[in-house]
Amino acid sequence: xxxxxxxxxxxxxxxxxxxxxxxxxxxxxxxxxxxxxxxxxxxxxxxxxxxxxxxxxxxxxxxxxxxxxxxxxxxxxxxxxxxxxxxxxxxxxxxxxxxxxxxxxxxxxxxxxxxxxxxxxxxxxxxxxxxxxxxxxxxxxxxxxxxxxxxxxxxxxxxxxxxxxxxxxxxxxxxxxxxxxxxxxxxxxxxxxxxxxxxxxxxxxxxxxxxxxxxxxxxxxxxxxxxxxxxxxxxxxxxxxxxxxxxxxxxxxxxxxxxxxxxxxxxxxxxxxxxxxxxxxxxxxxxxxxxxxxxxxxxxxxxxxxxxxxxxxxxxxxxxxxxxxxxxxxxxxxxxxxxxxxxxxxxxxxxxxxxxxxxxxxxxxxxxxxxxxxxxxxxxxxxxxxxxxxxxxxxxxxxxxxxxxxxxxxxxx
Numbered sequence: 001x002x003x004x005x006x007x008x009x010x011x012x013x014x015x016x017x018x019x020x021x022x023x024x025x026x027x028x029x030x031x032x033x034x035x036x037x038x039x040x041x042x043x044x045x046x047x048x049x050x051x052x053x054x055x056x057x058x059x060x061x062x063x064x065x066x067x068x069x070x071x072x073x074x075x076x077x078x079x080x081x082x083x084x085x086x087x088x089x090x091x092x093x094x095x096x097x098x099x100x101x102x103x104x105x106x107x108x109x110x111x112x113x114x115x116x117x118x119x120x121x122x123x124x125x126x127x128x129x130x131x132x133x134x135x136x137x138x139x140x141x142x143x144x145x146x147x148x149x150x151x152x153x154x155x156x157x158x159x160x161x162x163x164x165x166x167x168x169x170x171x172x173x174x175x176x177x178x179x180x181x182x183x184x185x186x187x188x189x190x191x192x193x194x195x196x197x198x199x200x201x202x203x204x205x206x207x208x209x210x211x212x213x214x215x216x217x218x219x220x221x222x223x224x225x226x227x228x229x230x231x232x233x234x235x236x237x238x239x240x241x242x243x244x245x246x247x248x249x250x251x252x253x254x255x256x257x258x259x260x261x262x263x264x265x266x267x268x269x270x271x272x273x274x275x276x277x278x279x280x281x282x283x284x285x286x287x288x289x290x291x292x293x294x295x296x297x298x299x300x301x302x303x304x305x306x307x308x309x310x311x312x313x314x315x316x317x318x319x320x321x322x323x324x325x326x327x328x329x330x331x332x333x334x335x336x337x338x339x340x341x342x343x344x345x346x347x348x349x350x351x352x353x354x355x356x357x358x359x360x361x362x363x364x365x366x367x368x369x370x371x372x373x374x375x376x377x378x379x380x381x382x383x384x385x386x387x388x389x390x391x392x393x394x395x396x397x398x399x400x401x402x403x404x405x406x407x408x409x410x411x412x413x
Contacts, residue, residue, distance in 0.1 A: 003125070003126050006124075006126075007085065007086040007087075007088065007121060007126060008083065008084070008085055008086070008126075009083070009084040009086070009117075009119075009126060009128070010081060010082070010083055010084070011081070011082040011083075011084055011097065011115075011117075012079070012080075012081050012082075013079075013080060013082070013097075013115065014077045014078065014079045014080070015047065015072070015077065015078055015080060015099060016075075016076070016077045017072045017073065017074050017075065017076055017077075017078075018074075018075075018112075019074060020074050021041055021042055021074065022041035022042070022071050022072065022073050022074065023041070023042065023043065023045035023068065023071065023072040023099065024041045024042065024043025024044060024045060024071050025043065025044060025045070025067050025068040025069065025070055025071060026043060026044045026067070041071065042101055042104075043071075043101075044067075044101075044102050045068060045072070045099050045100070045101050045102075046065035046066060046067055046068070046099065046100055046102060047065070047066045047067075047068065047080050047082055047097070047098075047099050047100070048062065048063050048064065048065045048066065048082075048097075048098070048099075048100050049062075049063035049082065049084055049095050049096060049097045049098070050062055050063065050095070050096050050098075050106075051063065051086065051087065051093050051094075051095050052093065052094045052095075052096070053091065053092075053093065053094075054091075054092040054093055054094045054118070055092065057143070060087055060093065061087060063082075063084060063085065063095075064083070064085070065100070065102075066080060066081070066082045066083070068080065082097060084097075084117075086119065086121045086126060087121065089121075090121050090122050090123055091120075091121055092119075092120050092121075093119050093120075093121060094116060094117065094118055094119070095116070095117040095119055096108060096114050096115070096116055096134075097114060097115040097116075097117065098112065098114035098115070099112070108135075108136050109136065111135065111136065111137070112135075113133050113134065113135055114133075114134055114135075114136075115131065115132070115133060115134070116130075116131070116132050116133075116134045116139070117130070117131050118130040118131075118132075148396070152396065154399075154403070155258070155395075155399050158256060158258055158259060158262075159259075159262065162256055162259050165256075165259065166259050166262055166263060166266065167266075169259075169263045170263050170266045170267050170270065173263060173267050174267060174270060220282075220283065220287050220288075220374060221345075221370065221374065222342065222343060223279055223282075224279065224366075224369050224370050224373055224374055225340070225341070225342035225343075225366045225369065225370065226275070226342060227272060227275050227276050227279055227369060228272065228304060228362070228365050228366060228369055229337065229340070229342060229362070229366075230268070230271055230272050230275050231268035231269055231271055231272035231304075231308065232268065232304075232308055232362065233333055233337070234267070234268045234271055235264045235265055235267070235268035235308055235312055236308070236311055236312065236315060236329060236333060237329050237330060237333060238264055239261060239264055239311070239312040239315035239316050239319070239329075240315045240316065240318065240319030240325040240326035240329055241319055241326045242260045242261060242264055242312075242316050242319070243257065243260060243316050243317070243319060243320050243409060243413070244319060244320060244323070244413060246260060247413045250409045250410050250413050251410055251413065257402075257406050257409065258313070258399065258402055258403065258406070260316065261309060261312035261313045261316045261402070262309065264312055265305060265308050265309045265312055268308065269305065279373075280373075283373060287374075288374065288376070290373070291376035292376075293371070293372045293373075293376050293377060293378060294372060294373065296368075296372050296378055296379055297372055299368075299379065299384060300365060300368040300369065300372065300379060300384070300387075302391075303365075303384075303387045303388045303390075303391035303392075304365050304391070306391040306392060306394070306395040307361055307387075307390065307391040307394050307395070309395060309398065309399075310391070310393075310394035310395035310396070310397060310398030310399065311394060311398060312398070313398035313399050313401070313402040314394075314397070314398040314401060314402070315329070316402060317401055317402045317405050317406065320405075320408075320409050320412050320413065321405075321412065336360070336362065339357065339360055340360055340362045340363060340366055341357075341363070341366060341367075342366060346363075346367070361387065361390055361391075361394075364379075364380070364383040364384065364386070364387045365387065367379070367380070367383065368380070368383070368384065368387075
């Protein structure tokens with residue numbers, strides 16, 4: 001491989017015919033297609049290349065065909081010299097070099113190996129980064145791995161790069177809710193406290209409901225299930241309108257729109273944090289106490305956040321295309337609430353339909369909270385594994401879809 005001029009390369013290589021048929025340099029009366037060709041040979045077979053944009057994978061151009069010097073018999077090798085002309089525009093390209101059977105197909109499309117050149121074209125020189133032998137299947141697997149890597153690496157880079165903006169917007173959101181009120185930001189702590197007190201009064205004092213679930217009574221059983229629900233409910237109810245409500249960021253300035261659902265998720269997490277502090281204080285003073293199993297809490301909290309954020313990205317994008325999503329969310333969240341064993345025990349569910357309720361991703365989260373805080377046991381391992389798999393899949397799908405469609409937001413808002 002050497003550079004012969006501006007944007008020009010000369011590739012010298014050898015190709016081996018691993019098939020059971022000869023490759024003919026021209027038709028020579030043998031027929032140009034496989035159906036018309038000789039049973040012992042196909043042709044014409046040329047050597048050529050295709051140039052792809054390295055970032056997008058889009059085909060940029062087909063290269064000129066280079067003829068074989070003669071027929072290449074099965075099991076034999078032929079040396080070839082291929083001049084490669086790069087696009088006039090500087091850029092990062094990948095070049096696939098492969099035999100092509102005119103006018104049937106490129107050999108790599110039928111599973112044959114091909115040569116891949118990773119090339120950077122600059123104005124004054126061309127730099128070849130690597131030259132590797134590939135197969136189309138191997139290349140697809142590698143591209144899938146790169147796609148998955150970017151899908152998780154990009155959100156992480158976004159969080160790190162815009163962390164100051166994210167936390168300042170979360171702080172402004174929390175303070176802006178109660179701006180002008182006497183208590184101010186203290187309502188963030190007072191709201192979950194009043195909610196828990198109201199439920200304690202209804203179920204513990206008025207109805208005098210008793211249960212022996214885990215180590216606590218019904219009140220603690222209920223409140224423990226409410227803690228993760230508070231964050232999920234608040235975040236998902238606001239998610240469909242978050243992009244529309246911040247349309248000024250979409251139209252007027254360059255703004256990382258994907259952090260808007262992140263802000264919602266962290267705001268909901270703050271609300272859950274205040275509720276959890278109150279719940280743990282009540283658990284330590286009035287309940288069965290706090291055990292060492294609280295160390296398992298991150299194992300549950302992390303997939304809960306991934307699940308919430310993935311759903312938030314999905315709903316935020318869906319709310320731009322379908323404005324009715326925001327109107328339907330209160331009804332859907334009410335159904336989800338009663339489909340989760342928060343105000344009742346899971347043993348009260350019909351056993352033949354229990355498998356259906358277990359498909360609810362909030363089911364293992366609520367059960368894990370109760371196992372950690374009330375029963376002082378580790379959460380169920382298989383349930384946690386399935387929750388992690390589901391949470392990562394939802395996180396990846398939600399971010400990927402939001403990232404793909406966000407370019408259309410400015411035209412729809």
